Amino acid sequence: MRITAIRLERLVLPLDPPFSAAWDPEPRRSFEATLVRVETDEGLVGVGSGDTMDGFPRFEHLFVGRDPLDLERHVRALETITFHAGRYWPLETALWDLAGQAQDRPVAALLGGRAERVPAYASCGVRRGPAEQAEAALARREEGFRALKIRIRAAALDDGLAAVTATREAVGDTMEIIVDLNEGWRMAGDVSPPIEASEARRAAECLAELGVLWLEEPLPAEDVEGHVHLRSVIRVAGGEMARTTAELEALLAADALDVYQPDAVLAVGILRARDLAERVLARGRWFAPHTWTNGIGVLANLHLTAAVGGGPFLEFPYDPPAWSVERRDFMLAEPLRVDADGFVEVPDRPGLGVVLDEDAVARYRVPVG
Ligand SMILES: [Mg+2]
Numbered sequence: 001m002r003i004t005a006i007r008l009e010r011l012v013l014p015l016d017p018p019f020s021a022a023w024d025p026e027p028r029r030s031f032e033a034t035l036v037r038v039e040t041d042e043g044l045v046g047v048g049s050g051d052t053m054d055g056f057p058r059f060e061h062l063f064v065g066r067d068p069l070d071l072e073r074h075v076r077a078l079e080t081i082t083f084h085a086g087r088y089w090p091l092e093t094a095l096w097d098l099a100g101q102a103q104d105r106p107v108a109a110l111l112g113g114r115a116e117r118v119p120a121y122a123s124c125g126v127r128r129g130p131a132e133q134a135e136a137a138l139a140r141r142e143e144g145f146r147a148l149k150i151r152i153r154a155a156a157l158d159d160g161l162a163a164v165t166a167t168r169e170a171v172g173d174t175m176e177i178i179v180d181l182n183e184g185w186r187m188a189g190d191v192s193p194p195i196e197a198s199e200a201r202r203a204a205e206c207l208a209e210l211g212v213l214w215l216e217e218p219l220p221a222e223d224v225e226g227h228v229h230l231r232s233v234i235r236v237a238g239g240e241m242a243r244t245t246a247e248l249e250a251l252l253a254a255d256a257l258d259v260y261q262p263d264a265v266l267a268v269g270i271l272r273a274r275d276l277a278e279r280v281l282a283r284g285r286w287f288a289p290h291t292w293t294n295g296i297g298v299l300a301n302l303h304l305t306a307a308v309g310g311g312p313f314l315e316f317p318y319d320p321p322a323w324s325v326e327r328r329d330f331m332l333a334e335p336l337r338v339d340a341d342g343f344v345e346v347p348d349r350p351g352l353g354v355v356l357d358e359d360a361v362a363r364y365r366v367p368v369g
Helices: 056-062 071-084 089-103 107-111 130-142 154-171 197-209 224-230 245-253 269-282 295-308 358-364
Strands: 003-019 028-040 045-049 117-123 147-151 176-180 236-238 314-317 343-345
Touching (some): 003 056, 003 358, 045 295, 056 071, 071 269, 089 269, 089 295, 107 269, 117 295, 130 154, 147 154, 154 176, 154 197, 197 224, 224 236
Parallel strands (some): 117 147, 117 314, 147 176
Antiparallel strands (some): 003 028, 028 045
16 A cells, blocks of 8 residues: 555634633634545545644655554654654644554554543633533533642642642542643744743642642643642642654653643653553553644543543533534544543544535635735
């Protein structure tokens, strides 16, 4: 089998009302997704999505004409490109999708096949006051979730801690609460100063009191030592946007995290994250990747997490009405959902199990810039 072409399609879903993501100073009036389709001379087509793939066409020739199943080689090639240009991991995702189709097995089975379903946590996307956040948590519990993640910010730490306190009072011990400070990285152009170490520690101490399962990105990603110190107070998570395996290896070598979160479609790809996960889990730490892209990205991370026996929860970006599964998965024929027990099933189809809504793809397609 040979790769004959790698086609990119840019989709833009208008968001009305807009979505005010907790980590983005700008309200989002549209939601962009780039589809990657790897075409082959045998008619199989692999699909991936996640990163924007901006600038990729100039590298397409490094893959066309080659065997799509030569995944190790393609991952090494993508790593050389990452140094010069973008994080084109959706291409690797599409190649895994293709490999699964070629072998008539789900990607999770190819990667290790430890689990067929994974408990999910509802990952909130907007910031709320205490009463509203508690109410949202109860609504998620009604839907089956046994865990949720709340975003708080350093600039309004006491407001955030109040929201977590109110949520704990509302749900008692019936739900795990995860908190994300989003201090690991910034949106382009957000030059606000980093959190002070004493503030991160104050948050950690308060959240530990509230029985929070883990505190995510409490400090800038480069502050490996700072993460190590905070681990004595609360479980610490990070690594979602690591750009190289070396960054993650440094965290592991320093034993700086309790929860490793490299996103399959944004950070270091599926193969490298799988290898890391094996060592993370062998050390008794957790592997629970970031998944905040679209339904295809969630699927890629679901297969990866299920394959390695990761968890204890999979991130499930979901915060209705602002962030519904219909918005998140607008390119899929059926949105991915949790069952009444709060689990997400790994699709039992070959590859990733992506079924595109081709009408939606055609409706929201714009020229690739
Ligand atoms: Mg995060």
